[in-house]
Amino acid sequence: MTGWLYLHLRAMAQAIRRLATHPLGTLLSAMVVGIALSLPAAGYLLLDNVASLARGVSGTPEISLFLATEAGAAEVKAIEERLGSEAQVASYRFVSREEALRQLEQSGLGDVLGGLGSNPLPDAFVVSARGDDPGVFERLQARFREWEQVEHVQLDSAWVERLHALLGLGRSAVLLLAALLGFALVIVTFNTIRLHILTQRHEIDVSRLLGATDPFIRRPFYWFGGLQGLLGGLVALATVWLTVKALAAPVESLAVSYGAVFSLSGPDLRQGASLLAFASFLGWLGAAISVRRHLAERLR
Amino acid sequence: MILFEEVVKRYPGEYVALAGVSFEIRHGEFVVLSGHSGAGKSTLLKMIPVIERPSSGTVRINGQDVSRLRAAAIPYLRRNLGLVLQESRLLFDRSVFDNVMLPLVITGHPPRDAARRVAAALERVGLKGRDREMPAGLSGGEQQRVAIARAIVNKPSILIADEPTAHLDRAYAREIAALFKSFNEAGVTVLVSTHDSELFAHHAPRRLVLGKGILIGDSE
Ligand SMILES: Nc1ncnc2c1ncn2[C@@H]1O[C@H](COP(=O)(O)OP(=O)(O)OP(=O)(O)O)[C@@H](O)[C@H]1O
Ligand SMILES: [Mg+2]
Numbered sequence: 001m002t003g004w005l006y007l008h009l010r011a012m013a014q015a016i017r018r019l020a021t022h023p024l025g026t027l028l029s030a031m032v033v034g035i036a037l038s039l040p041a042a043g044y045l046l047l048d049n050v051a052s053l054a055r056g057v058s059g060t061p062e063i064s065l066f067l068a069t070e071a072g073a074a075e076v077k078a079i080e081e082r083l084g085s086e087a088q089v090a091s092y093r094f095v096s097r098e099e100a101l102r103q104l105e106q107s108g109l110g111d112v113l114g115g116l117g118s119n120p121l122p123d124a125f126v127v128s129a130r131g132d133d134p135g136v137f138e139r140l141q142a143r144f145r146e147w148e149q150v151e152h153v154q155l156d157s158a159w160v161e162r163l164h165a166l167l168g169l170g171r172s173a174v175l176l177l178a179a180l181l182g183f184a185l186v187i188v189t190f191n192t193i194r195l196h197i198l199t200q201r202h203e204i205d206v207s208r209l210l211g212a213t214d215p216f217i218r219r220p221f222y223w224f225g226g227l228q229g230l231l232g233g234l235v236a237l238a239t240v241w242l243t244v245k246a247l248a249a250p251v252e253s254l255a256v257s258y259g260a261v262f263s264l265s266g267p268d269l270r271q272g273a274s275l276l277a278f279a280s281f282l283g284w285l286g287a288a289i290s291v292r293r294h295l296a297e298r299l300r
Numbered sequence: 301m302i303l304f305e306e307v308v309k310r311y312p313g314e315y316v317a318l319a320g321v322s323f324e325i326r327h328g329e330f331v332v333l334s335g336h337s338g339a340g341k342s343t344l345l346k347m348i349p350v351i352e353r354p355s356s357g358t359v360r361i362n363g364q365d366v367s368r369l370r371a372a373a374i375p376y377l378r379r380n381l382g383l384v385l386q387e388s389r390l391l392f393d394r395s396v397f398d399n400v401m402l403p404l405v406i407t408g409h410p411p412r413d414a415a416r417r418v419a420a421a422l423e424r425v426g427l428k429g430r431d432r433e434m435p436a437g438l439s440g441g442e443q444q445r446v447a448i449a450r451a452i453v454n455k456p457s458i459l460i461a462d463e464p465t466a467h468l469d470r471a472y473a474r475e476i477a478a479l480f481k482s483f484n485e486a487g488v489t490v491l492v493s494t495h496d497s498e499l500f501a502h503h504a505p506r507r508l509v510l511g512k513g514i515l516i517g518d519s520e
Contacts (some may be wrong), residue, residue: 003408006408006410007408010405010408202389202391205390206389206390206391207388207402207406208375209349209378209383209385209389210352210378210379210383210402210403210406210450211375211376211377211378211379211403211406211407212375212406213371213372213375216375216406291377
């Protein structure tokens with residue numbers, strides 16, 4: 001156990017030494033990896049922010065049923081009964097045309113309507129459905145449209161749904177970008193390790209002659225790849241964090257000017273740790289593939 | 301201790317470097333392997349640490365058939381052998397100390413004890429206090445001594461050296477020859493190749509002579 005730990009510490013020290021002997025190369029690699037990773041990381045963060053914004057505004061979507069203006073008390077009663085027997089309907093509330101007019105007047109538009117002489121507004125039901133499955137809203141909406149005396153059905157959550165669809169699209173794009181750039185990162189590490197193996201060919205051969213096992217020879221390269229990935233991850237994290245820091249104030253004042261309360265939040269501890277772990281993993285993966293490929297041929 | 305049985309080595313292109321070689325070396329022997337250039341000396345020595353495997357025949361070390369040893373076991377075999385190969389194979393970007401230390405690093409030796417062993421090995425080959433120097437600054441003979449120190453630092457029971465005196469002038473070569481004899485006197489089984497059969501003459505070794513891949517002489 002202590003022998004194993006010693007060998008790992010030695011491999012790590014060796015990897016750090018290799019990173020330190022070429023500070024410029026190390027820095028450049030870290031920058032390349034970091035900038036590549038900061039794009040999907042920033043994209044992810046942006047989506048995360050928009051999603052939390054959407055969650056804040058939407059609440060439970062409601063469906064409004066506007067009845068025909070000629071509908072009387074009997075028709076209202078019939079519709080109320082049908083709503084009561086719908087399994088997917090969680091609750092409903094009747095808004096009479098008089099009440100609607102009163103609300104309108106309170107909002108300051110009374111003068112406009114006052115000129116009309118008669119109340120042009122229809123009776124309405126505001127329905128909330130069970131759960132938050134968008135499919136349920138769609139189905140209910142379609143069903144209500146068929147009902148007699150129902151003139152118009154409006155899904156209040158239409159824009160939220162559109163936003164969710166867009167977010168989904170954005171997530172796929174970010175995922176694709178992350179996969180693509182992650183792949184590029186693996187290739188970069190693969191190549192760096194390949195060059196290292198070439199320049200250390202002699203040392204590797206000599207070590208093998210002196211009884212070095214394959215794991216002994218591979219270990220420093222794994223560490224090297226992992227550490228290079230970690231450095232790149234740190235650069236990405238710093239980039240994203242600084243970007244958020246720079247944009248937070250303007251975004252907030254923009255939100256305020258639209259009468260909304262919204263502040264851009266930076267990567268939290270979990271997200272930061274995930275980014276670093278992901279970057280280290282990619283570096284390790286590139287090293288592992290490279291080592292497998294380039295250290296495969298042994299002495300006969 | 302080392303047993304060759306009908307060992308044949310064909311290199312790619314069907315070149316026969318060893319054409320059926322058999323001999324046995326017992327514990328504590330001092331053996332000099334000689335022969336003209338291209339006779340197969342290096343090929344023969346490379347069979348022992350499994351740098352090459354025989355095309356047919358077997359090589360046994362302490363009863364173990366190493367010619368069929370699986371790859372993962374080879375490093376552990378090599379750790380019990382002291383190897384000085386034809387090309388000195390030092391790491392020129394590392395100090396003398398680090399070069400000699402390498403086998404101990406590979407076996408995960410505790411650093412403190414390892415440093416003591418390195419100092420002892422360097423003293424043994426007459427390079428006491430030279431541990432901070434770089435190999436490039438040393439003479440050919442001194443570089444060869446570093447390679448020898450590296451080979452004995454693990455206290456192997458078998459020491460194998462392929463033409464350790466190849467590029468050295470006579471005086472240096474004699475010193476190296478005496479060094480191998482002294483290791484042998486300390487109980488190490490020594491197998492050295494050379495094409496200068498005079499060199500070891502007054503150490504009275506057992507002589508094996510190779511000619512075109514065949515054992516043409518054994519002083520026993
Ligand atoms: N890897 C190889 N592939 C093909 N042929 C080889 C290989 N290694 C050695 N040979 C050939 O095998 C023969 C024996 O070579 P070996 O190196 O064993 O001879 P040697 O006795 O050590 O010679 P020298 O005194 O020059 O070192 C030579 O003809 C050589 O060309
Ligand atoms: Mg040779």
